[in-house]
Amino acid sequence: MSKGEKSTTETFTMYVGGEPTASESGETTTATNPATGESLGEVPKGTREDARRAIAAAREVQPELEAMTDFERAELCHELADAVEANHESLAEWLTKDQGKPLSEARTEVELCAKEFRNAAEDVKRAETEVIPSEDPDKHIYTIRKPHGVLGVITPWNYPLNIPAEYLAPGVAVGNAVVWVPAPTTSVVAVKLLETFAEADVSLPDGALNLVTGDGPVVGDEVVVNDGTDAIGFTGSPETGEEIASKAGTKPTLLELGGNGPVIVLDDADLDAAVGCTAFGCFSNAGQICSASERVLVHEDVREEFTERMVERAREMQLGDPTDPGTDLGPLNNEGVAEKMDRHVADARDKGADVLVGGGRADDQPTDRYYEPTVLSGVTTDMTVNWEESFGPIAPIIGFESYEEAVEIANEIDLGLTSSVFTSNLELAEYFADRIETGIVNVNDSSAYWEIHTPFGGYTGKRSGHGRIGGKYSIAELSQLKTIAIDHGNARSPLDTA
Ligand code: NDP
Numbered sequence: 001m002s003k004g005e006k007s008t009t010e011t012f013t014m015y016v017g018g019e020p021t022a023s024e025s026g027e028t029t030t031a032t033n034p035a036t037g038e039s040l041g042e043v044p045k046g047t048r049e050d051a052r053r054a055i056a057a058a059r060e061v062q063p064e065l066e067a068m069t070d071f072e073r074a075e076l077c078h079e080l081a082d083a084v085e086a087n088h089e090s091l092a093e094w095l096t097k098d099q100g101k102p103l104s105e106a107r108t109e110v111e112l113c114a115k116e117f118r119n120a121a122e123d124v125k126r127a128e129t130e131v132i133p134s135e136d137p138d139k140h141i142y143t144i145r146k147p148h149g150v151l152g153v154i155t156p157w158n159y160p161l162n163i164p165a166e167y168l169a170p171g172v173a174v175g176n177a178v179v180w181v182p183a184p185t186t187s188v189v190a191v192k193l194l195e196t197f198a199e200a201d202v203s204l205p206d207g208a209l210n211l212v213t214g215d216g217p218v219v220g221d222e223v224v225v226n227d228g229t230d231a232i233g234f235t236g237s238p239e240t241g242e243e244i245a246s247k248a249g250t251k252p253t254l255l256e257l258g259g260n261g262p263v264i265v266l267d268d269a270d271l272d273a274a275v276g277c278t279a280f281g282c283f284s285n286a287g288q289i290c291s292a293s294e295r296v297l298v299h300e301d302v303r304e305e306f307t308e309r310m311v312e313r314a315r316e317m318q319l320g321d322p323t324d325p326g327t328d329l330g331p332l333n334n335e336g337v338a339e340k341m342d343r344h345v346a347d348a349r350d351k352g353a354d355v356l357v358g359g360g361r362a363d364d365q366p367t368d369r370y371y372e373p374t375v376l377s378g379v380t381t382d383m384t385v386n387w388e389e390s391f392g393p394i395a396p397i398i399g400f401e402s403y404e405e406a407v408e409i410a411n412e413i414d415l416g417l418t419s420s421v422f423t424s425n426l427e428l429a430e431y432f433a434d435r436i437e438t439g440i441v442n443v444n445d446s447s448a449y450w451e452i453h454t455p456f457g458g459y460t461g462k463r464s465g466h467g468r469i470g471g472k473y474s475i476a477e478l479s480q481l482k483t484i485a486i487d488h489g490n491a492r493s494p495l496d497t498a
Helices: 048-067 070-086 088-099 103-125 162-173 184-199 216-225 238-248 271-287 300-316 335-350 403-411 426-435 471-477
Strands: 014-016 019-021 028-032 039-044 139-147 150-154 177-181 209-211 231-235 253-256 262-265 295-299 354-357 374-377 394-400 418-422 440-443 479-487
Touching (some): 014 184, 028 184, 039 184, 048 139, 048 177, 048 209, 048 216, 070 088, 070 103, 088 103, 088 184, 103 471, 150 216, 162 177, 162 231, 162 253, 162 471, 184 209, 238 253, 271 300, 271 394, 271 418, 295 403, 300 394, 335 374, 394 403, 403 426, 418 426, 471 479
Parallel strands (some): 150 177, 150 231, 231 253, 262 295, 295 394, 374 394, 418 440
Antiparallel strands (some): 014 019, 014 209, 028 039, 139 479, 354 374
């Protein structure tokens, strides 16, 4: 919608300096529910000037936040978690309307969002630093933890509450003021989170958490290049991550980028577990997970049975209204991801893969964003579905004969986020866990299994990002150590000067 036009729907606001605010341009974008195509309302289309205002607000309040003790900021994080929990159902409903995921998954995500704040509260209280032995008897050397200052945070649409919380919670816990740019297609639920904080009885200083909605290449870019931000946290695609890394210059960056999770099913695997966990990794959140089971490598001895059972699973999955408790998969969040699925399946078909189930958009749903759970067999490594992250509900099955071949296929692509191996042999589990080039290797569980206090991130040398999210690792990434060396002059014998 352009400036001046009237809207009959709800108008959402950004948050700058603790105040709900429109864009200085007056422009808005219509947010739509991907499940129904209906309008959710108008979201401000932020400008560079809006981002600059938010950065200025964050800079102003950051010293106040930093001056608080870790215990005071921990209390603040608990209050923010309380606010999320008190609004659990409402946030879950907005999340489903804005993102498209089934309500049951949305509820889990809201719980995780609250838990991020609880964990950060506890982690910061235990973020001990060191006293370091000195060569000089007169020196007392120790480290203290300082925030970076103003933290810019840019997040995607697949987990629009939990992923932001992975930065906001530890970021604030260590004393950073934050300027957050959410993905445009899930900005409404971002506004709802900030609204929740604003309306709760929380001692958050005004301007400690700012929200700027708008296009990533405009407001996100301003947050990255502006001298007023001191560090950047970004979750999204490798392409955008690389652009951000190059523009951020010497600012510390924490980059959580794409994955193409190989799942390796060995000939001795428990197939019940392998099928159940792989189906979860392929189809939950309609496959829109960075740690999804994107490529399913199955030993030839069990490939046929595994494939049949995956097809059965896919047929059982209910695609439909995400607010219906019987629904397993809702719509894809946006047209771009649906088109990518179309392209990957067409390429696989052209190159000889068999589409055993699914393989296209459902024609009996209210919008064309619903993609059928899909199983492909006869997938070969030259297909796009092997090389690129699909980010949709797809299980491309690739056969292998030797363990070396499985490792080679797993490692030959340029992404390395998460993976999983199914075997009942401990030595084989360790053989694969040691060799697969991903930041996380799950044995006998889905590639998407992750506990949020453990380190999560891309393998060095791949394009899945750098740094580690999770628990004390986030606290370390979003802060800096300052080394202090005090010369006591006469520490060895202070009485000499008496
Ligand atoms: P994108 O990289 O396209 O976008 C992510 C965010 O960055 C959006 O808000 C986008 O805004 C913004 N953005 C785009 N260009 C710029 C720019 N030049 N400067 C600053 N911000 C910019 O990713 P997707 O939204 O497609 O998200 C999916 C990707 O995220 C997948 O690759 C997935 O694997 C990855 N991901 C990684 C996770 C991890 O933990 N490693 C977790 C979840 C997802 P706009 O939409 O306006 O362009």
